[in-house]
Amino acid sequence: MNRIYESMLEGIGGTPLIRLSSYSEESGCGIFAKLEFANPMGSIKDRIAKHMVEAAERDGRIKPGATIVDNSSGNTALGLAMVCALKGYKLKIVIRDTLSPEKIKFLKALGVELVYADTSLPPESPRSYNNLAPQVAAETPGGFYLDQHNNRENNAAHTLTTGPEIWRQMEGRIDVFIAGIGTGGTISGVARFLKEKDPRIKVVGIDPAGSIFYDYFHSKTLVRPSPYLMEGLGDEFLIGCVEFDLIDDILRIDDRTAFRMTKELARREAIFAGGSSGAALWGALEVAKRTGPGARIATIFADSANRYLSTIYSDAWLTEKGMI
Ligand SMILES: Cc1ncc(COP(=O)(O)O)c(C=O)c1O
Incomplete structure (x- = not known):
């Protein structure tokens, strides 16, 4: 950071990891989030x-x-x-x-x-x-x-950058890593790095209701997808970047819960993030209930609320979509 960058490309990565104090105190666990909206174009x-x-x-x-x-x-x-x-x-x-x-x-x-x-x-x-x-x-x-959904260089980007950053920032003490699954690049790439460092680390994915990953992971069935509102997570097909063998569990979340958690995050921690961050936070708190106090749980906040002011942060839109 203490130098002149040659271009915007050098500003990618090196994002802050923040302890969510209010949620950590309530759950008795350490809940940490990597603020990926701090990247130059605002996302992971x-x-x-x-x-x-x-x-x-x-x-x-x-x-x-x-x-x-x-x-x-x-x-x-x-x-x-x-x-x-x-x-x-x-x-x-x-x-x-x-x-x-x-x-x-x-x-x-x-x-x-x-x-x-x-x-x-x-x-x-x-x-x-x-x-x-x-x-x-x-x-x-x-x-x-480019095919980001099947291009394993997507996963490699996270094995080379996001994973090592989380490991260093957490000082090598992580019990669970949680991420929403879109292309699967983040969860798979970070999991590959973290599990190599410490195979005891558990990796948990979050899938929106309506997407197919949850059922495929738990029962190897391919269900018919249905529409949902969350952006960035889930899919209608199996895709090449989701490495199921690196994932220990997948939780399913509905739009209403994800949006409620996103807005709560803004008020409780002053973190103004997108809908997949609310989903990731919900996942971290669910995991905290299962692990019990003392666990160190890291997650990803992939983008910012600026992209959703006329959707998740608009009462008119939420009402129109039957979310409130
Ligand atoms: C807002 C948001 N969150 C999470 C993700 C999921 O990340 P990945 O594609 O690495 O699984 C995406 C991907 O599109 C996204 O746009």
Whole structure:
């Protein structure tokens, strides 16, 4: 920190880890959260955007002037917008038509080309959110499909940066690590590093009701997905970055609980975070009930409330969606 950075890319990582004093005192455990909204573009995804693009550059898969294409719930797209601006690539992103207006405005301001996927389409439809991005890449001259959901460089970014940072900041004393599962890159990459350091560390994932990971983990069944409002977590398909063998348990959370915890976090700890952070906090408190007092529990707050002012932080929106 005590030097001049050459570009925004050097500002990625090195985020603060904070002890949640009110929740720690109430639960009798140490509850710690890594504030990933402190990254330059405001989310944990800056780490993977830089790492995945530089890995593809190193092995010659991206050519100068290429157009990078991926699907994203917004945060990876914003990280990629920074990386592409600095490295001279164009960027096309497939988004769900339900994405928060703040993220859409932010992406447009950065000149990202957006392709909207209709969320009412079934997952097997060729135009569904998951299937559209490889097609867009194939149709785009110089298109390169980054595929954050199956690209294991996503996980590697966290094994190389997020995991070691948590280990150092926790001074090597961690009982449980908890993270929401979106692409699975964070939980799998951090778990790989932490379990290598101390195999006794338990890793717990959080999955939204409506997504398929919870049932697959507990009973190896693939249930039919159903819509939910939380952004960034869960999926309709099994994806390559979720390494189930590194995960010890998965908990399921509904939208209402996640949003309630997100707003409570702002009032109790003055941490203004996004919906997946409320979900992660709920998971940490559930785990604290099971471990009993004294456990040291670390989690991730992936992005900030600024992206959800017209959704989670709007009573009109919550009422419209039947959340209050
Ligand atoms: C807000 C938010 N939280 C959590 C996650 C999950 O992280 P990962 O994709 O590494 O599983 C994402 C991923 O999109 C996200 O956008």
